[in-house]
Amino acid sequence: MQIQVLFEDNHVLVVVKPPGIPSQEDESRDPDMLTLLKEDVKMRHNKPGNVFLGLVHRLDRPVGGAMVFARTSKAASRLSESVRSRAFGKTYMCVVQGRPAARSATLTHYIRKDSKRNQVTVYDAPAPEAKEAILDYYVAATGKGYSLVAVKLLTGRPHQIRAQMARIGCPLVGDLKYGADKRAESADIMLWSTSVSFPHPVTKETLTFRSLPERSAAWTWWTQDELEAASRSMLEAGR
Numbered sequence: 001m002q003i004q005v006l007f008e009d010n011h012v013l014v015v016v017k018p019p020g021i022p023s024q025e026d027e028s029r030d031p032d033m034l035t036l037l038k039e040d041v042k043m044r045h046n047k048p049g050n051v052f053l054g055l056v057h058r059l060d061r062p063v064g065g066a067m068v069f070a071r072t073s074k075a076a077s078r079l080s081e082s083v084r085s086r087a088f089g090k091t092y093m094c095v096v097q098g099r100p101a102a103r104s105a106t107l108t109h110y111i112r113k114d115s116k117r118n119q120v121t122v123y124d125a126p127a128p129e130a131k132e133a134i135l136d137y138y139v140a141a142t143g144k145g146y147s148l149v150a151v152k153l154l155t156g157r158p159h160q161i162r163a164q165m166a167r168i169g170c171p172l173v174g175d176l177k178y179g180a181d182k183r184a185e186s187a188d189i190m191l192w193s194t195s196v197s198f199p200h201p202v203t204k205e206t207l208t209f210r211s212l213p214e215r216s217a218a219w220t221w222w223t224q225d226e227l228e229a230a231s232r233s234m235l236e237a238g239r
Contacts (some may be wrong), residue, residue, distance in 0.1 A: 003036065009071075013041070013069040014067070014207075016064065016066060017033055017066075021033055026061075034069070063189065082198050082201075083156065088196070089195070090197075092161055095190035097172075107133075107168065109164055110127050111159075119177060119178075120157070122166075133164060135154055137149050137150065138233050140229055140230035141229075152234040159178070163178055172189055174189040175189045190218045192213040197235075210231060
């Protein structure tokens with residue numbers, strides 16, 4: 001499988017994850033990003049033995065876009081610390097049903113995951129075993145009962161964007177698990193990782209990498225200029 005590489009050095013690997021591939025091995029035993037990329041690095045660099053590659057963050061299986069891996073254990077540790085300290089920035093775009101009440105806002109909820117169902121429950125107030133979930137969103141475009149929304153995650157909870165947008169009455173197109181209309185003209189969940197930004201684990205230079213979805217499914221409902229503007233909105237606004 002050909003996976004687009006956005007950046008690579010001796011410490012970091014940044015790629016575009018195709019939708020439908022697990023971030024790491026799961027019960028399905030389907031090919032996953034971590035395994036595929038280890039094999040790719042081994043082949044491209046003619047490395048003997050096992051290849052180290054660290055999973056820095058995850059994207060849900062249906063989600064595509066920019067994703068970061070560590071090429072050394074030291075880089076993995078430092079990048080993981082960047083995630084914990086919120087120095088690791090992640091922005092997304094999604095297509096949702098309807099239009100949020102406010103054009104831009106910060107959403108704060110509390111999320112509890114049910115691992116057996118692989119689904120989360122969202123609460124408006126603190127609840128037992130629920131973790132705080134915070135995101136910023138901005139409505140970049142609207143039309144025909146749908147909205148193109150840019151999102152910046154401030155926490156990294158399971159299914160966070162999917163669950164929080166559904167909580168405010170705007171489920172992601174194609175996301176039947178969280179209440180999307182089956183009649184929507186998309187079989188895919190319309191969520192894409194548009195950028196990752198982080199301090200390089202060795203040089204400390206802030207690196208930013210961007211990715212736009214391919215022109216398919218509900219992404220074709222918006223012009224290329226609208227998608228480009230949405231992908232830049234959170235970065236340029238300094239949110």
